Amino acid sequence: MPELPEVETVRRGLAPVMEGALVTRLELNRPDLRFPFPQAFAERVAGRRIISLGRRAKYLLVDLEDDLTLISHLGMSGSFRVEDVVQGDFHHARSKDVKHDHVIFHVERDRSQQKVIYNDPRRFGFMHLWKRSELDLYPAFAELGPEPTGNALDADYLAVRLNGKSQPLKGALLDQTVIAGLGNIYVCEALWRSHLSPKRQSGTLVTPKGKPKKELLALTEAIRAVIADAIAAGGSSLRDHIQTDGSLGYFQHSFSVYDREGGACRMPGCNGTVARITQSGRSTFYCPVCQK
Numbered sequence: 615m616p617e618l619p620e621v622e623t624v625r626r627g628l629a630p631v632m633e634g635a636l637v638t639r640l641e642l643n644r645p646d647l648r649f650p651f652p653q654a655f656a657e658r659v660a661g662r663r664i665i666s667l668g669r670r671a672k673y674l675l676v677d678l679e680d681d682l683t684l685i686s687h688l689g690m691s692g693s694f695r696v697e698d699v700v701q702g703d704f705h706h707a708r709s710k711d712v713k714h715d716h717v718i719f720h721v722e723r724d725r726s727q728q729k730v731i732y733n734d735p736r737r738f739g740f741m742h743l744w745k746r747s748e749l750d751l752y753p754a755f756a757e758l759g760p761e762p763t764g765n766a767l768d769a770d771y772l773a774v775r776l777n778g779k780s781q782p783l784k785g786a787l788l789d790q791t792v793i794a795g796l797g798n799i800y801v802c803e804a805l806w807r808s809h810l811s812p813k814r815q816s817g818t819l820v821t822p823k824g825k826p827k828k829e830l831l832a833l834t835e836a837i838r839a840v841i842a843d844a845i846a847a848g849g850s851s852l853r854d855h856i857q858t859d860g861s862l863g864y865f866q867h868s869f870s871v872y873d874r875e876g877g878a879c880r881m882p883g884c885n886g887t888v889a890r891i892t893q894s895g896r897s898t899f900y901c902p903v904c905q906k
């Protein structure tokens with residue numbers, strides 16, 4: 615399931631192909647994905663130029679001319695790939711089952727034509743059209759917290775959000791109104807890096823005056839760092855993939871604690887073993903020895 619770094623990797627991979635390109639045709643091979651496509655979807659997108667590609671949390675944003683944004687969510691199994699149109703023909707990527715090619719953007723840029731193909735075997739992804747000037751009103755965006763990238767997220771902000779909360783850290787950090795787009799994997803990784811137990815009460819990271827304790831400063835840094843590292847890893851994996859079959863999407867990350875139940879803790883100087891517990895129905899991986 616794609617998390618924020620994967621979506622950002624897809625955005626960076628598609629940007630050179632799509633930004634500034636004209637959508638000559640939008641080909642729909644089904645009436646719907648998880649939800650029906652927008653009314654007159656193909657007609658409203660075709661003939662418009664793509665201004666830029668953006669991202670909010672785990673949503674890819676294709677900014678089109680005339681104040682229109684195509685919002686794309688990859689669901690569980692959605693991915694994009696790019697194929698060159700060569701003399702009217704194009705090369706099939708052998709690794710992809712073309713019967714799951716549900717949406718095809720035919721784009722033209724600098725007189726070269728390419729297809730940007732959305733493939734989604736499980737069809738949990740979806741696409742919507744929305745007025746760009748009213749994106750904040752899109753239901754999924756209305757309540758979103760700051761992005762975990764760049765400087766938007768800081769410890770003073772988290773202190774306000776976590777102050778007085780008895781909720782365990784794991785659940786508080788998964789709350790999308792606190793941080794946008796942070797998922798299960800990267801919450802586990804950030805808590806491990808900052809030596810904090812996923813079971814610890816959130817409010818214990820805040821001073822009586824409502825300021826961040828040094829543990830919260832460390833956690834904030836760790837959240838930004840795990841996301842930045844994953845985006846960087848995606849970038850290098852992307853360069854390898856594009857050279858082979860043009861696909862953008864999933865790549866193997868190596869995680870420090872996530873999915874490593876029973877493995878030795880990788881924190882220098884720690885002899886603990888990674889444990890798995892269930893919190894709010896989700897698996898949490900952590901080291902009971904060095905995470906307090």
Ligand SMILES: [Zn+2]
Nearest residue numbers: 879884901904
């Ligand atoms: Zn440990």
